[in-house]
Amino acid sequence: MTENSPRYDLVLTGGQVFDADTGASRVADVAITGDKVARIAPDLAAAGTETIDCTGRYVLPGLVEGHTHIFAEVSKVGAPPDEAHLRRGVVAACDAGTVGASTFAAFESYVAAPAQIRLVNFLNVSVLGLIDFRFGELMNPDTLVPEDALAVAEANPHRVRGFKIRLSEDVVGHNWRPLLKRSLSLAAEAGLPLMVHIGETPEPLPTVLDELRPGDVIAHCYTGKPYGILRDGTVLPEVYAARERGVLFESAHGKSNLSFKVAKPAIEQGFLPDVITSDTSARNWRGPVFDLVTSMSNLRALGMTMEQIVPRVTSAPARLLGLDAEGYGSLVEGGPAHVTVLADAEEAILPDAAGNTMPAVRLEPEVVLRAGERIATVPWRGLPADA
Ligand SMILES: [Zn+2]
Structure with missing residues (x-):
């Protein structure tokens, strides 16, 4: 392996990465190798075999x-x-x-x-x-x-x-x-x-x-x-x-x-x-x-x-x-690569259980990793069938 060859299977780049205990966040890259989080730091993209741009997204533990x-x-x-x-x-x-x-x-x-x-x-x-x-x-x-x-x-x-x-x-x-x-x-x-x-x-x-x-x-x-x-x-x-x-x-x-x-x-x-x-x-x-x-x-x-x-x-x-x-509920170096990347989707009218409604900017999962494996997401079930 040369100095410049990829060291990580996947790097989620530029997202707002959250600390599960405090809820604090910072912009960083998250590098995954196998079923583990290898590294959380800025500027890891060049070391990834594959990268996913998460700019403007929320990067959470699964x-x-x-x-x-x-x-x-x-x-x-x-x-x-x-x-x-x-x-x-x-x-x-x-x-x-x-x-x-x-x-x-x-x-x-x-x-x-x-x-x-x-x-x-x-x-x-x-x-x-x-x-x-x-x-x-x-x-x-x-x-x-x-x-x-x-x-x-x-x-x-x-x-x-x-x-x-x-x-x-x-x-x-x-x-x-x-x-x-x-x-x-x-x-x-x-x-x-x-x-x-x-x-x-x-x-x-x-x-x-x-x-x-x-x-x-x-x-x-x-x-x-x-x-x-x-x-x-x-x-x-x-x-x-x-x-x-x-x-x-x-x-x-x-x-x-x-x-x-x-x-x-x-x-x-x-x-x-x-x-x-x-x-x-x-x-x-x-x-x-x-x-x-x-x-x-x-x-x-x-x-x-x-x-x-x-x-x-x-x-x-x-x-x-x-x-x-x-290892569930946290996103740390060396921990399991359970990751959910959320985006702000379109505003929707969301109902409660009593028939009241409210406009809300919906969160939508864009990337889901379970033990490093990419899970195919499905669209929100409140969307019209032809959307
Ligand atoms: Zn119940």
Whole structure:
């Protein structure tokens, strides 16, 4: 090899490269060799076998989705993982409660193991999981079988990173408190977090927050349904107190759980989600939710900066899911080459879950690398068919 011969397989040149922990950015080149990030520095283009001009683009660690539903063909709720996520810039994702102990083996064999994207899950505390939205999985409380959930979690540490309970009245009836307590003790025994879906809970949010431990997660923090985080337009003091104790809040748009009328004042008051998630499912991945980059675009249009957004779709979800130890959620020399390059696309009218709309400059994935491999992206699913 002569002094001038290429030293890197690929160099992404001139992009705005983000630090996943701080959200700070600088213009630099990112050089990839094999499945690793070889170097991040200015002026590396001449040493690349191939270069991609990323001028004016945002260069991020591969995105990590903390809340989605990906159990297609067994659950009516599941969207296809690689198609809905990987090809839209997400390199690792968490299925949030579609799967229960009785359906886990099918999820492992037919979805998680074959997928190209790295999948983990928060196991539904009901052995049934979320098979069909029409029938609450805990209406029969006997479906919460702690020993079954524990056995699956203990046998599958590579996959199970927490538990999920949906606490809406149409899932738990009025029986919410004993079900939540049993879920929390099961999660404590496994040493894992519990994710709690709110919106139409039988009692106001502070009553639920009182029960949660540091590291547990509130899903749908900007829900417009009854018993969310606001009272008379102001974020509840109990919500700040829970955050102070270490309870986490994730945005989880979902088909029915992001309200711009809640998110906007909350963001103005400085209450940002700890983790930004899409809650993509079979019901919404072709709209109104679409994907994680659309959720990022929504929150940017509501006032969050890229500096605030980037850690919440990279390092924060990677830590929550225990994927930081595998190198997800960061972009560093010597680390795995998971990279998502985003561009500002055309302005679109984006909907929330309550029928409100808002103009937003959409973020669009242009380059996606998973362990150095270039992934073919697909266009935003909100575009007209002939676009
Ligand atoms: Zn969900």
